[in-house]
Amino acid sequence: MHSDKEGKGGTATPIAESDSEIEHEPGEKNVSRQMSESSLYTTEDEEEDETHNKIELGPQCTLKEQFEKDKDDESLRRWKEQLLGSVDINAVGESLDPDVKILSLEIKSPGRPDIVLPIPEGGKPQCPWFTLKEGSKYSLKFSFLVTNNIVTGLKYTNTVWKTGLKVDSTKQMIGAFSPQSEPYTHEMPEDTTPSGMFARGSYSARTKFLDDDNKCYLEINYTFDIKKEWLAT
Numbered sequence: 001m002h003s004d005k006e007g008k009g010g011t012a013t014p015i016a017e018s019d020s021e022i023e024h025e026p027g028e029k030n031v032s033r034q035m036s037e038s039s040l041y042t043t044e045d046e047e048e049d050e051t052h053n054k055i056e057l058g059p060q061c062t063l064k065e066q067f068e069k070d071k072d073d074e075s076l077r078r079w080k081e082q083l084l085g086s087v088d089i090n091a092v093g094e095s096l097d098p099d100v101k102i103l104s105l106e107i108k109s110p111g112r113p114d115i116v117l118p119i120p121e122g123g124k125p126q127c128p129w130f131t132l133k134e135g136s137k138y139s140l141k142f143s144f145l146v147t148n149n150i151v152t153g154l155k156y157t158n159t160v161w162k163t164g165l166k167v168d169s170t171k172q173m174i175g176a177f178s179p180q181s182e183p184y185t186h187e188m189p190e191d192t193t194p195s196g197m198f199a200r201g202s203y204s205a206r207t208k209f210l211d212d213d214n215k216c217y218l219e220i221n222y223t224f225d226i227k228k229e230w231l232a233t
Helices: 044-052 063-068 074-084
Strands: 005-007 010-012 099-108 115-117 130-133 137-147 151-162 165-177 184-187 201-210 216-227
Touching: 099 216
Parallel strands: 130 216
Antiparallel strands: 005 010, 099 115, 099 137, 137 184, 151 165, 151 201, 201 216
């Protein structure tokens, strides 16, 4: 998966990029995204997994403080300038906590118009949120804005259920990003929806965008359908 950022001037890369491979839990069939009413909240196993995987970071400091540290070290100063790029240190304020706002979500499928997914207030869109054709290739593309401070370990997670049974769980590290006025865009690797009589039907899912501290910037609980054909446009 590409961790590219697109601005008015073209594309650029995040300040740190992690392993881009998608992790699927063993023994789970790779489907697509959705979730059932009985599974709308995090299970004890999921909470325990997130707790164990939480990274203990050192004391936080503002971007100004980070930039002022070791300012007499020329090589370190140049490295920080390269790291932060065109960030206006005076414009980001004194906040310790980064903020990430997901601006847009869309599903792309070759030869089809993009499916633009409105981001719902309260994290619960209308049912179904979207419909996919069985056996079709698709990818998720989203844009987001980072403000206040550097966000580290930004990741995407998605868990899918059918008739109350978990059928897929995806985690993908996106990377670390510095605050800037232009949004970043990221496109997930292409995937294929399952096909066949047993694959068709309604699914439920939970999508989250989190960072290293497991701070959740967006959680969406939704349903989607897999059908024999695309819906008429």
